[in-house]
Amino acid sequence: MSAVSVRRLGRTGLGLVSLGLPLAMFVLLSARAPDFFGLQNIANVNSQITALLIVALGQLVVALIGGIDISVGSVVSLTSVLLVLVDPALAVPAALGAACAIGLANGIGVAFFNVHPLIMTLATMTFVQGLALLFVSSAGGTAPAAVVMLARASFGGFPAAFFWCVLAIGVVSIILYKSRFGLRVFAIGANAQSAALSGAGVSGPRIACYILCSLAGAVAGIYLTGRIATGDPTLGQAFGLDSVTAIALGGVQLSGGVGSVAGAVLGTITLGLIANGMNLLGVSPFFHAVVTGCLLLGAISLQRRKVIGV
Amino acid sequence: MKWRSLLSAPIFAGLGLFAPHPVFAEDVELLPPGLMAPSSKEMIPAGKFKKDPPWVIGMSWPGVGNTWIVQTIQEIKYAGAHDPNVKEFRFVEANWQPPKQVADIEDLMAHKVDALIIAPIAVDLVKAQVDAAAKAGIPVVVFSPGGVFSNATVSVYGGGEAFGRTGGEFLKDKLQGKGTVWAFRGVAGVGEEVARYNGFRDSLKGTDIKIGAEVYGDWNYAKGKQLCENLVASGQPVDGIWFSGADMTRACFDVFKELGKSLVPMTGEANNGFLRAWKAAGADSVGPIFTPGLGPAMVRAAVALLEGKPVYRSYYSDPKPITAANFDQYYRPDLNDAFWFPSTLPEDVIKETFKR
Numbered sequence: 063m064s065a066v067s068v069r070r071l072g073r074t075g076l077g078l079v080s081l082g083l084p085l086a087m088f089v090l091l092s093a094r095a096p097d098f099f100g101l102q103n104i105a106n107v108n109s110q111i112t113a114l115l116i117v118a119l120g121q122l123v124v125a126l127i128g129g130i131d132i133s134v135g136s137v138v139s140l141t142s143v144l145l146v147l148v149d150p151a152l153a154v155p156a157a158l159g160a161a162c163a164i165g166l167a168n169g170i171g172v173a174f175f176n177v178h179p180l181i182m183t184l185a186t187m188t189f190v191q192g193l194a195l196l197f198v199s200s201a202g203g204t205a206p207a208a209v210v211m212l213a214r215a216s217f218g219g220f221p222a223a224f225f226w227c228v229l230a231i232g233v234v235s236i237i238l239y240k241s242r243f244g245l246r247v248f249a250i251g252a253n254a255q256s257a258a259l260s261g262a263g264v265s266g267p268r269i270a271c272y273i274l275c276s277l278a279g280a281v282a283g284i285y286l287t288g289r290i291a292t293g294d295p296t297l298g299q300a301f302g303l304d305s306v307t308a309i310a311l312g313g314v315q316l317s318g319g320v321g322s323v324a325g326a327v328l329g330t331i332t333l334g335l336i337a338n339g340m341n342l343l344g345v346s347p348f349f350h351a352v353v354t355g356c357l358l359l360g361a362i363s364l365q366r367r368k369v370i371g372v
Numbered sequence: 373m374k375w376r377s378l379l380s381a382p383i384f385a386g387l388g389l390f391a392p393h394p395v396f397a398e399d400v401e402l403l404p405p406g407l408m409a410p411s412s413k414e415m416i417p418a419g420k421f422k423k424d425p426p427w428v429i430g431m432s433w434p435g436v437g438n439t440w441i442v443q444t445i446q447e448i449k450y451a452g453a454h455d456p457n458v459k460e461f462r463f464v465e466a467n468w469q470p471p472k473q474v475a476d477i478e479d480l481m482a483h484k485v486d487a488l489i490i491a492p493i494a495v496d497l498v499k500a501q502v503d504a505a506a507k508a509g510i511p512v513v514v515f516s517p518g519g520v521f522s523n524a525t526v527s528v529y530g531g532g533e534a535f536g537r538t539g540g541e542f543l544k545d546k547l548q549g550k551g552t553v554w555a556f557r558g559v560a561g562v563g564e565e566v567a568r569y570n571g572f573r574d575s576l577k578g579t580d581i582k583i584g585a586e587v588y589g590d591w592n593y594a595k596g597k598q599l600c601e602n603l604v605a606s607g608q609p610v611d612g613i614w615f616s617g618a619d620m621t622r623a624c625f626d627v628f629k630e631l632g633k634s635l636v637p638m639t640g641e642a643n644n645g646f647l648r649a650w651k652a653a654g655a656d657s658v659g660p661i662f663t664p665g666l667g668p669a670m671v672r673a674a675v676a677l678l679e680g681k682p683v684y685r686s687y688y689s690d691p692k693p694i695t696a697a698n699f700d701q702y703y704r705p706d707l708n709d710a711f712w713f714p715s716t717l718p719e720d721v722i723k724e725t726f727k728r
Binding site: 103 | 460462465468469471481482495498499500
């Protein structure tokens with residue numbers, strides 16, 4: 063393998079843990095859970111991980127510049143509420159518009175006012191979650207028919223969730239690997255000062271990353287709301303930290319510059335298989351969080367921190 | 373059993389849909405009379421879901437977080453484990469995450485359960501999954517604060533608006549229809565919490581009682597105490613306090629005592645720890661009953677459906693609350709604070725599990 067290839071692989075963050083964990087889960091479940099390979103269960107797992115995958119891809123973009131966005135779960139919740147409150151014809155544009163505004167606020171706070179991303183997005187998370195609960199106090203309302211159809215239909219024998227995943231992976235891959243913007247994201251994450259000295263604008267891409275992450279939250283919210291066909295002001299509460307867990311399991315380094323779409327996908331699959339496997343194996347539900355925490359700790363401990371651009 | 377439906381029709385004709393109906397001797401008893409009664413005249417015909425044992429029953433639970441939930445889960449598992457016809461009782465818990473609950477239900481269906489029991493975070497969330505299960509011919513028992521729910525085979529409900537209304541009526545009576553009350557709510561966004569609050573608000577209609585302050589204490593002692601301290605320190609007037617859960621009431625008892633403020637009427641619930649605090653504080657209170665037996669009642673409904681017995685479409689639990697008059701019938705000084713009334717567990721299990 064050439065030195066360039068090794069360097070590129072290092073930049074993805076993929077390693078033994080991120081590749082081995084989903085594989086180990088897959089083998090374990092194949093051997094121990096007779097229902098695992100059922101067509102219904104495979105479709106279930108696909109539907110169950112779709113929203114988290116979309117959010118994790120958004121989180122990946124932010125993590126690559128050395129940021130974190132824990133407000134993305136609240137964006138999912140607000141999207142769900144807007145979809146049942148706003149006129150069906152305007153619901154999706156309204157949700158995407160709101161997400162852009164939230165991402166812009168996060169980006170400006172981090173890039174221009176130097177607020178720590180954790181604090182900035184914590185503030186936004188609290189504000190947006192409160193807004194969602196202010197609009198609707200509990201689950202209810204009817205999601206637009208088109209949204210429900212897009213989340214639940216099947217095309218050519220494949221569930222809609224499969225196409226949502228393919229589309230999300232495709233779009234984020236093009237942004238990160240086939241555009242100048244993607245190149246800047248990796249450069250800023252590896253060393254923002256070097257990137258700036260090389261003539262790459264830093265603030266603009268940073269803001270754009272937070273907007274992309276919020277948009278990912280909105281898209282996940284649209285998918286989830288369609289899946290349950292109703293609005294819920296707490297729908298996305300877990301996604302903020304779950305998406306961070308997913309990318310961490312996938313080898314993405316929160317310090318920036320190291321990570322890949324494949325890593326985000328593998329991390330999400332690992333989390334999805336843990337949840338599905340626990341249910342299929344009849345393991346106590348209270349054990350789920352323990353296992354997830356241990357795996358995360360193990361995964362991070364076994365992954366060497368990589369420094370890019372030095 | 374069609375003959376009984378025909379005979380019962382004229383009897384039910386004059387009764388409201390949600391009013392408890394007279395119980396026939398041969399009816400399936402989900403909980404003892406006084407604790408739960410059928411609330412629908414519609415019945416699931418005998419044999420519709422009959423299946424030869426042994427059965428696999430799946431249950432989706434919203435999340436954990438307080439002693440009521442712990443006891444209810446314990447009673448559910450006890451009911452499932454002690455039925456010889458239940459081969460496997462698969463229990464999953466969603467950690468209060470709506471997407472996880474939807475996923476849990478799908479996983480249970482993939483596991484080919486014979487009957488499905490759902491206690492949803494909010495009923496609208498699981499409508500699509502209930503519809504899917506009904507379409508697949510799986511009997512579904514749902515805990516539904518609003519009565520009969522969509523395509524659920526059997527709906528079981530209790531607490532909710534009735535719980536909130538009981539507390540509101542108590543305050544209305546104590547305040548003689550006028551004054552200022554504070555409202556301590558539970559966890560924002562949870563269907564049961566909203567239903568309790570709605571019941572409380574309804575009970576105040578037509579009175580001169582106004583809600584001076586409204587806070588979310590998350591049904592939690594620590595948070596409730598902090599909020600109560602803030603409200604008392606603010607000097608806002610208060611003539612009574614409505615609580616969505618009694619851990620917050622206990623916290624407020626303590627705050628009033630620590631600050632040397634005279635107690636005002638406060639609502640609680642049917643928990644042994646609360647009754648102990650009520651007695652110790654010499655408070656003026658009421659304990660609406662939200663029995664942990666609702667859990668086993670759902671298990672019994674699922675078993676009855678699989679046995680092919682005729683079951684009513686919905687059941688309602690709205691027992692008389694604990695008051696100063698019947699306090700001694702409930703309070704158990706020999707048990708610890710985590711015990712809730714009334715329980716379906718045998719006395720020896722109660723003594724072993726909840727001993728002080």
